[in-house]
Amino acid sequence: MKFDRKKFAANMRAERARAGITQEELAQESGVSVATIQNYERGESTPNLDLVCMIAGAISTTPNYLLGWDRGEVD
Numbered sequence: 001m002k003f004d005r006k007k008f009a010a011n012m013r014a015e016r017a018r019a020g021i022t023q024e025e026l027a028q029e030s031g032v033s034v035a036t037i038q039n040y041e042r043g044e045s046t047p048n049l050d051l052v053c054m055i056a057g058a059i060s061t062t063p064n065y066l067l068g069w070d071r072g073e074v075d
Helices: 005-019 023-030 036-041 049-059 062-066
Strands: none
Touching: 005 036, 005 049, 005 062, 023 036, 023 049, 049 062
Protein backbone atom coordinates (compact mmCIF):
# COMPACT_ATOMS: atom_id res chain seq x y z
CA MET A 1 0.00 0.00 0.00
CA LYS A 2 1.23 3.44 -0.74
CA PHE A 3 0.13 6.86 0.39
CA ASP A 4 -2.30 8.61 -1.95
CA ARG A 5 -2.22 12.30 -1.09
CA LYS A 6 -5.36 13.11 -3.11
CA LYS A 7 -7.36 10.35 -1.47
CA PHE A 8 -6.22 11.47 1.96
CA ALA A 9 -7.20 15.08 1.14
CA ALA A 10 -10.67 14.07 -0.07
CA ASN A 11 -11.29 11.78 2.91
CA MET A 12 -10.08 14.39 5.37
CA ARG A 13 -12.33 17.12 3.89
CA ALA A 14 -15.35 14.82 3.84
CA GLU A 15 -14.89 13.50 7.37
CA ARG A 16 -14.20 16.96 8.80
CA ALA A 17 -17.40 18.25 7.18
CA ARG A 18 -19.34 15.21 8.44
CA ALA A 19 -18.06 15.86 11.94
CA GLY A 20 -19.09 19.51 11.70
CA ILE A 21 -15.62 20.78 12.59
CA THR A 22 -14.07 23.87 11.02
CA GLN A 23 -10.51 23.93 9.74
CA GLU A 24 -9.67 26.25 12.62
CA GLU A 25 -11.08 23.82 15.20
CA LEU A 26 -9.26 20.89 13.61
CA ALA A 27 -6.00 22.84 13.57
CA GLN A 28 -6.38 23.64 17.26
CA GLU A 29 -7.24 20.02 18.14
CA SER A 30 -4.27 18.73 16.10
CA GLY A 31 -1.72 21.29 17.25
CA VAL A 32 -0.96 22.64 13.76
CA SER A 33 -1.75 25.84 11.91
CA VAL A 34 -4.87 26.42 9.84
CA ALA A 35 -2.59 26.76 6.80
CA THR A 36 -1.28 23.23 7.44
CA ILE A 37 -4.83 21.83 7.57
CA GLN A 38 -5.63 23.70 4.35
CA ASN A 39 -2.53 22.27 2.67
CA TYR A 40 -3.51 18.74 3.67
CA GLU A 41 -7.07 19.23 2.43
CA ARG A 42 -5.76 20.50 -0.91
CA GLY A 43 -3.35 17.58 -1.17
CA GLU A 44 -0.36 19.90 -1.19
CA SER A 45 1.56 18.37 1.69
CA THR A 46 1.95 15.06 3.45
CA PRO A 47 1.26 14.59 7.17
CA ASN A 48 3.35 12.32 9.33
CA LEU A 49 1.72 9.27 10.90
CA ASP A 50 1.38 10.84 14.34
CA LEU A 51 -0.53 13.75 12.84
CA VAL A 52 -2.76 11.44 10.78
CA CYS A 53 -3.70 9.72 14.05
CA MET A 54 -4.38 13.04 15.79
CA ILE A 55 -6.55 14.26 12.91
CA ALA A 56 -8.45 10.98 12.79
CA GLY A 57 -9.17 11.17 16.51
CA ALA A 58 -10.30 14.78 16.28
CA ILE A 59 -12.85 13.96 13.56
CA SER A 60 -13.89 10.58 14.99
CA THR A 61 -12.62 8.33 12.23
CA THR A 62 -9.68 5.97 11.78
CA PRO A 63 -6.26 6.64 10.29
CA ASN A 64 -6.85 3.75 7.88
CA TYR A 65 -10.00 5.38 6.57
CA LEU A 66 -8.30 8.75 6.11
CA LEU A 67 -5.47 7.06 4.25
CA GLY A 68 -7.91 5.14 2.05
CA TRP A 69 -6.61 1.77 3.19
CA ASP A 70 -8.98 -1.13 3.56
CA ARG A 71 -8.12 -3.74 6.12
CA GLY A 72 -7.58 -6.54 3.60
CA GLU A 73 -6.13 -4.45 0.79
CA VAL A 74 -2.72 -5.48 -0.51
CA ASP A 75 -0.78 -3.79 -3.31
